[in-house]
Amino acid sequence: MSPRPLTVVHLATNRWWTGSADPTIQLAHIQQAHGYRVLLAVPPGDRFEAKAREAGLTLLDGVHLRARLAPLEIARDAARLRRVVREQSVDVLHAHHSHDHWLAVLARPAVDGRRPPVARTFHALRAVKRDPASRRLYRRTGAAFAVSRQIEARCREAGFAAERVYWTPGTVDLPRFTGKADGRAVREEFALGDAPVVVSVARLAPQRGHETLLAGFRGVLADFPAARLLLVGKGETRERLERFVAAQGLSRQVTFTGYRDRDLPDVLAAADCFALMAPGSDDSCRAALEAMAAARPVVARAVGALPETVAHGETGLLVEDDRPEAVASALRAMLADRTRAREMGVAGRRRVEIEFSPERALEIADRAYRAMLGARGQ
Secondary structure, eight states: OOOOOEEEEEEOOSSSSSSHHHHHHHHHHHHHHHTTEEEEEEESSHHHHHHHHTTOEEETTTTTOOSSSEEEEEEEEHHHHHHHHHTTTTOOEEESHHHHHHHHHHHHHOBBBOOOOOOEEEGGGGGOSSSHHHHHHHTTOSSSSSSSSHHHHHHHHOOOOOOGGEEOOOOOOOSSSSSSOOOHHHHOOOOOOOOOOEEEOOOOOOTOOOHHHHHHHHHTTTOOOOOEEEEEETTTHHHHHHHHHHHOTTTTTTEEEOOOTTHHOOOOOOSEEEOOOOOOSSSTTHHHHHHHHTTTOOOEEETHHHHHSOOOOOEEEESOOOOOOHHHHHHHHHHHHHHHHHHHHHHHHHHHHHHSSSSHHHHHHHHHHHHHHHHHTT
C-alpha cells in the first residue's frame, strides 16, 4: 500500500439492505481501517444508511441520490458533490449504480486543472449497458470493478479497455461468520431436533429458483423423510411459494422463517448444508459466501459468480442445470455423508479467508485507484 492515504467518496443509489449495500460497506470499512479518508453518499432515511452508521462510516450529508428524473434534485446533488470534492481534496469518486455514476462523471470539478478519476463497481450483469450513451460514459470512467467473470467480459464488450477492468470477487464479514455460532436455539425455535437441515437465504422474488429448490428437496424426502428446509427471506412471492409448498405436500417439511439479520450466523449454524439456486441483485452471491464463512457446504446452481465461488467437490456441489433431479442428487449427497459435508464446510471457510476477504478487495481497489491517479500524472 502507498504511504499516502487517499480520500475516496463512495456513491450508491440504493436505499435498501440488499444488492450493493453490504459489499459497498465492506469495502469502505476496510479502506477506512487502513487509513483512507472515506465518505459515503447514500439515499438518507433507510436501512443502508443505518447500517453504514453502525459500521462507523462517515455519511455525506446533502446528497440525496434519488434515482428518478428530478432535475432540481440532481442539480443540488451535483453542486454539493462539487463542493465536497474541492473542500475535501477528494482523490477518487467510486460509483456503484448508474445514477450516481453519471452524477460523478458530470459533476466532478477540476481541481488544480485536474478532475478526480471515477471508478465504477458493476454489482450485476444487467447493470453493464451497451448503448451509445453508456459507452460514452464508460470512456470517461477510469476503472471498472466486476464482481464476476461474466461481468468482466461484458465490461470489455461495452467498451472498457482490458487494462481498466478489474475482477473483484465478493467479500464477506469474516469475524461475524466465524463457523463457531450456536444453532441450537434455531433448531429449538423450529422444532428441528436432530433432523438433517437445508437452509437457503434469498429474497422471495421471481427468478430466484425457489420452485426448483423445493422440487429438488421433495425428491430428497424418500431417502431422508425427516429432512427439513428453511427458506430465509422475505419478498413478494411468499404467498405464491406457500401455495406451491402446500400443493407439493411439503408444509410440514418446509419452513418460511421470514427475514433474519441479527441471528443469521446462528441460522446457518443450524444447517447441515446451504443451497442457493440463483444470484440476486448482487451477482457476487453474498449469501453463499456467508454460508462458506460459516463453514457450511454449499449446493448451488452454476450461474452468475457461483462457479467462481463454490469449488465443486471441494467446498460444495455445483448443479449445471435446473432439473429438480439434479438438485435432489446434490442435496442427497450432502445429507448422506455428513463427515464429507463438514469437511467441505471447513474447506469453504479456508477458501473465503483467502479468496474473498475484504483485504483482497482493498488491494485490488487500491491498485486500480493508483493506476488511475498515475495516468493523470499524480
